[in-house]
Amino acid sequence: MTNFIPIFPLNVVLYPGEILNLHIFEPRYKELVKECFSGSKPFGIPAVINGHVAEFGTLVSIIEIVKEYDNGEMDIITNGTIVFRILEIIKKIPEKLYSGAIVSYPENTEAYPRKDLMQVVIKAIRELHRILNISKDFHKTDEELNAYDLAHHAGLSLEEEYELLGLFREEQRQEYLKRHLGKVLPVVVEMEVLKERIMLNGHFKNLSSFRFE
Numbered sequence: 001m002t003n004f005i006p007i008f009p010l011n012v013v014l015y016p017g018e019i020l021n022l023h024i025f026e027p028r029y030k031e032l033v034k035e036c037f038s039g040s041k042p043f044g045i046p047a048v049i050n051g052h053v054a055e056f057g058t059l060v061s062i063i064e065i066v067k068e069y070d071n072g073e074m075d076i077i078t079n080g081t082i083v084f085r086i087l088e089i090i091k092k093i094p095e096k097l098y099s100g101a102i103v104s105y106p107e108n109t110e111a112y113p114r115k116d117l118m119q120v121v122i123k124a125i126r127e128l129h130r131i132l133n134i135s136k137d138f139h140k141t142d143e144e145l146n147a148y149d150l151a152h153h154a155g156l157s158l159e160e161e162y163e164l165l166g167l168f169r170e171e172q173r174q175e176y177l178k179r180h181l182g183k184v185l186p187v188v189v190e191m192e193v194l195k196e197r198i199m200l201n202g203h204f205k206n207l208s209s210f211r212f213e
Contacts, residue, residue, distance in 0.1 A: 003103065004103075006041075006044070007086075008032060008044070009047075009053045013158060015058060017148055019078070024074040033074060037065060056086070056165050059083075063078060063079050119142065121147070147173030
């Protein structure tokens with residue numbers, strides 16, 4: 001299926017099921033939000049990677065306009081729903097300030113085929129957070145979590161988050177996170193050991209001496 005959607009390109013990767021709070025201040029996006037909210041229509045947030053609008057993005061619905069300021073600026077809450085692929089960007093729409101795109105919706109499997117693999121990913125992320133002294137509440141039970149829920153908490157770069165957005169099977173996304181954490185965790189552990197060594201420098205040390213036989 002293909003259709004036309006208004007787009008709001010951002011330097012962010014948004015996943016299905018993710019809540020994103022936005023402050024809207026540009027005239028073109030104030031117009032976009034007002035029209036979409038009044039008409040109960042979605043709009044698209046394609047990722048901007050290295051200064052370019054990327055091929056993939058996520059369709060969002062506006063949950064609420066939390067506040068509207070005197071100058072027309074708004075605070076809104078949006079929810080990601082489905083990943084789209086841009087087929088063509090329409091930069092100028094007659095009588096509109098914002099741009100749009102012709103998009104398609106790739107078939108996307110969001111089921112959880114590998115519960116064992118997900119547990120490995122969850123355990124690794126919690127270990128990463130423990131080492132970094134980070135406290136996170138995922139607001140779901142372990143059984144309810146999927147790769148999209150965890151992607152922003154695994155230390156991915158923007159480019160890596162976008163790569164994950166372009167994977168359309170849940171098991172692929174789980175494997176991607178597992179491989180990433182398998183590379184990152186040893187580095188973080190080593191950095192933590194290095195930090196401890198540096199902190200001990202200058203302290204009195206109780207060390208065993210080497211014995212010559």
